Amino acid sequence: MNTQIQPLLSVRDLKTYFMMDEGVVKAVDGVTFDVNSGQVFGIVGESGCGKSVTMKAVLRIVEPPGKIVHGEILLNCKTKDGDCQVVDLAQLDANGAQMRSIRGAEIALIPQEPMSSFSPVHTIGDQIIEAIMLHQPVNKREARQIALQMLKDVGIPMPEQRLDEYSWQLSGGLRQRAIIAMALSCNPRLLIADEPTTAVDVTTQAQVLRLLRNLQQQRNAAIIFITHDLGVIAQMASYVMVMYLGLVVEQGPVDDIFHAPKHPYTQALLRSIPSVNSTPRVELPTISGSIPHPFNKPKGCPFHPRCVKSMPGKCDVRTPALLPVGEKQWVSCFLYHDSEAAA
Amino acid sequence: MMNSDTTPLLQVKNLHKYFPIRTGFFRKTVGNVRAVDDVSFFVNEGETLGLVGESGCGKTTTSRCILRAMAPTSGEMLFRTQEGQTVDLAKLDRRELRPLRPQMQMIFQDPYGSLNPRMTLFDIVGEPLLVNGMTNRKEREERVAELLRLVGMRPEYMQRFPHAFSGGQRQRIGIARALSVNPRLVVADEPVSALDVSVQAQILNLMLDLQKRLNLTYLFVAHNLSVVKHICDRVAVMYVGKLVEMADTEELYHSPKHPYTAALMAAVPVADPRINSGNVELKGEVPSPAHPPSGCYFHPRCEFVMDACRTETPVLREITSNHFVACHRADELKLPGIA
């Protein structure tokens, strides 16, 4: 973590649990990370790792029976006077006025499914204008101008016509761009992109990623990019966090993560994905076993049942803490240190 | 592994599948969705042919036509049967198809929708055996146990229901079901797309292993180019219902000859931050199969377009040995590959 410049978003030991009838699901069990201004921060992990719940916790849209039970979410907000003020989002009322003014204006979400994120009975223009008017002191005509400019910025052809169209009249790629336009309409300093290209084709994905890169550089917005696709992370992010079963297993600059991974899970994951450069028709090294059910979380390090380097007596009893190894990388693994995570 | 017969196991010739668009009170046909538009290819015994393309390209429709889950509009699908005869699957009726069904099976994309949640593993994997004559229960139990072991699952799990298993395990069950009747051709429709990254490798390994052991022939439908490169011997690329290029895998990835193939490959992000990829700006959108452009379907988005491309539809022809392309400028273009 960068301690010199004040980070834009600082999440400290976040724990979000779901109280179900059958037991408690510890979806996020102690996650700590910092996102700096203008940085593209990638969160990568497989199903059940808690990346989506982390994002929802930051936006305070975790559905019941989920609850943030511990931790801080410190956002560096700009107040009306232009000063910087640190607000702990975990302490705010999720439906309160302050959180609602932050959501959409300071932090915006680019969701996974563009089709279900737009209302089918309102035009695109209406929805973007509504978002703008919620956060900015403009009238409808001015808001429409802003919306028009947004559609142009994201590269939608014939924007005046599109503003009055419905989401189902647009193709997948255009819808995704429209969603990005809506997210950016209030100039947020932090964008959260939750698997924005999982539901689109490869060529559309390339267009969307390029668009996000350009916009991010133009506006110097920070993006938290959540995905399971390691290729996309490698191309987009400058800093990567790897999650597994609700915990952070490794964090670091993207080059270190891909070329010098420390955690056995990261190493195994990188080895197991087929790439266009690997030898074809040869067996891929796999991670044995499968991701455990959230009710069956293993004791100690969550990865130990599948880890080839697991140390019996240590890894199956205590959970390792996330500590630095090297200059900028952090790992939670007993191979590198001996400290236990706080309960 | 030795092929005694060099005729391809499956030969598809000029396959068309159109879905009529009907409007009005009398349901008049006003047009067609040209899901599969004159597709020809072949698959040799024991090899894996990849069928790639983006959504709407017709690869899934092609795979379903081959298995006669739907009847093609026109074209031939010549299949070399176990007995050595060649039959045209497109011309057979339901009754004639039935004895051939065990020779061609499918692995589905969705591990959750492809298994009947109300049947035990024994019922699911054993059903193809039952309807094809193995009525003795004990015999079926033994065979199902053998199949489960073959795909890496414990035979004791026979009594369990699908809801007890993860996505990867369910996919194994689906594979066991497909293999129960000893098929020769297996159509795999995006078999790993819905699985977690770490599980994909397990299933791919399993499929490779089974192919070696049982001399299976795979038609591997996918959109993930890395997976396709890893598992396929040859690859065919589809775009809006047409086959635009087909070649050996190494050859295709190293030197693609169709601009769409090159653009598709260049768009794939590589899992290495030091390699700049996924940057290609392919303008425009995929056209709808109901209103394809004139001439070459790719011409509105192609950077090498010339006049002929707008009017004449290119034919799939063999450029170099075993490398087929449908492009007017295939001879002259030097396109970058990715491997």
Next chain:
Amino acid sequence: MAENFQVEETLVSQLVSKAEERVSVASNWQLVWWRFRKNRLAIISSMVLVLFYVIVLVPDFFSTQDPEATEAFLAFIPMQGISFFDSSGFNLSVPAVVGKRNPVTLRMEWKIDETKVPIRLFVQGYKYKVLGLFETDLHLIGPTDPKSADWLYLFGTDRMGRDQWSRMMFGTRTSMTVGLVAVALSVIFGVLLGGISGYFGGWPDMIIQRLIELLQSLPTIPIWLAMTAALPQDWRPDQVFFAITIILAFIGWTTLAREVRGRFLSLREEDFVLAADLAGCSRFRIITRHMVPAFMSHIIATSTLAIPVMIINETSLSYLGLGIRPPAISWGVLLQEAQNIQTVAQAPWLLLPCVAVILSVLAFNLVGDGLRDAADPYGH
């Protein structure tokens, strides 16, 4: 390589607990039952329904008098409330009723008296046959002394001196059965026609859908009236009963058919149905083994919710004199006695069949809701 897979399974099995083991071999019905069990209201309602259907099986056991015995002398006896305790402990008794002839109207007027008539459970009463099989004279409740001059009128009597309690028992039998049989017939029609419509499509689908639309556009009440009025007057009560049931089913199958058709259409596209087709399953096997079980739990839940509608329909028809007619007994027929306001003012206990209707309808609705939630917890 096989060892690789073995390793996976060993690891997985270590983490599987006994509870998971039970769940993994649980069939769909078991899972539905476990979910249903958690719903207290539904369980209580099921017990109420079980009680009702026990009454349906042996109404005589629960009756105290012959339900058809009329005696003008005994008209409008009020309800006799049961006392559970008296000075010497737990003793069931009811207050006696004493009648006096009103000198002006020359009618008998009955009042509750101080004296107690002891009653007890499981007494001997009039003889009857259980399900037409064997004869007995055991009844649930009755006076301790079978030969005593006092009678037991737990729910009072009506204007013809008939014991309402016993008539209610017999009314329960008729009303609950009509509902069940009518819905069963609707289900058969609906699944059959909806299935043909959904599975085959094309011409059968078009014809059946138009038929459904035709039937649904007909106004139901006039149709019922017309059909019941068309029934010959000289038919025996049980024939009328049968006919009413069929008439009710005739209208009710359309909604179910539509739902079944919708389900078939969506199920046709499911991968596991395609897999069965590719394996070589016959159409019949696909329908019966794959498609029908997929929506059976939904059908059962929907049907359970349709029964109370049938009960109310029958009660309404009979109340208006157009359904089941006296001397047959149903709740609607019983309520006919309470049609005019003076009768109700004089003998409010004649409205008790309403309570029975409300209880049964409520119970069915709660059970139906519980079943539906248990069968489709995510409403997909």
